[in-house]
Amino acid sequence: xxxxxxxxxxxxxxxxxxxxxxxxxxxxxxxxxxxxxxxxxxxxxxxxxxxxxxxxxxxxxxxxxxxxxxxxxxxxxxxxxxxxxxxxxxxxxxxxxxxxxxxxxxxxxxxxxxxxxxxxxxxxxxxxxxxxxxxxxxxxxxxxxxxxxxxxxxxxxxxxxxxxxxxxxxxxxxxxxxxxxxxxxxxxxxxxxxxxxxxxxxxxxxxxxxxxxxxxxxxxxxxxxxxxxxxxxxxxxxxxxxxxxxxxxxxxxxx
Ligand code: PGA
Numbered sequence: 526x527x528x529x530x531x532x533x534x535x536x537x538x539x540x541x542x543x544x545x546x547x548x549x550x551x552x553x554x555x556x557x558x559x560x561x562x563x564x565x566x567x568x569x570x571x572x573x574x575x576x577x578x579x580x581x582x583x584x585x586x587x588x589x590x591x592x593x594x595x596x597x598x599x600x601x602x603x604x605x606x607x608x609x610x611x612x613x614x615x616x617x618x619x620x621x622x623x624x625x626x627x628x629x630x631x632x633x634x635x636x637x638x639x640x641x642x643x644x645x646x647x648x649x650x651x652x653x654x655x656x657x658x659x660x661x662x663x664x665x666x667x668x669x670x671x672x673x674x675x676x677x678x679x680x681x682x683x684x685x686x687x688x689x690x691x692x693x694x695x696x697x698x699x700x701x702x703x704x705x706x707x708x709x710x711x712x713x714x715x716x717x718x719x720x721x722x723x724x725x726x727x728x729x730x731x732x733x734x735x736x737x738x739x740x741x742x743x744x745x746x747x748x749x750x751x752x753x754x755x756x757x758x759x760x761x762x763x764x765x766x767x768x769x770x771x772x773x774x775x776x777x778x779x780x
Pocket of ligand 1: 696
């Protein structure tokens with residue numbers, strides 16, 4: 526299984542356009558030897574996509590660029606929303622879809638996640654679909670069935686080729702920004718269930734080539750333990766992605 530590991534930084538609502546450009550340059554300085562083996566992706570807020578994209582282009586970085594959300598319509602009267610084509614225009618490769626903060630604070634549902642995933646593919650990008658259970662679901666011992674149903678809903682109607690390039694981030698809601706994590710083995714069990722769910726719908730080749738990331742309090746100190754697991758292909762990193770040193774150390778651990 527030669528899946529290329531991915532380390533993606535979710536900057537959330539941090540960094541202006543100027544700060545984002547500087548952070549990107551600082552990351553570049555620190556990860557030069559890692560590119561070939563690890564796909565590094567940064568996901569700034571919309572307002573910093575242009576400046577970060579320009580740094581990536583001018584410095585010819587092999588760094589992927591992702592947005593944190595998108596609307597599913599091609600265009601229209603949707604005040605405040607951003608269309609897929611506006612992101613490809615800025616050379617975005619990826620879009621985070623269904624992050625638990627979008628689900629919790631902005632009314633994102635399994636249905637809108639599915640619409641967005643389809644729209645992202647239709648525009649020529651790849652979604653990083655986030656799934657993960659709340660503490661209540663975990664305590665009820667329903668994590669796998671809950672996550673499987675999120676995955677099934679998210680991927681409904683995608684083509685098998687799309688599924689093969691899919692990235693799904695398993696992010697337990699209770700682990701995001703809390704310093705708490707599942708055990709690496711426990712995270713791998715859910716990652717394996719995610720892969721099996723995609724395989725059941727799209728077949729084994731898609732299951733083998735898609736990537737599953739772990740996310741939730743990933744730090745330089747714990748990253749290597751998650752990356753050592755067979756079904757975990759990298760990380761979606763929040764807080765530790767805001768400093769070049771910690772983000773680069775996590776990318777290094779994915780080698
Ligand atoms: P965290 O966030 O690394 O700060 O826990 C992860 C995420 O929300 O993607």
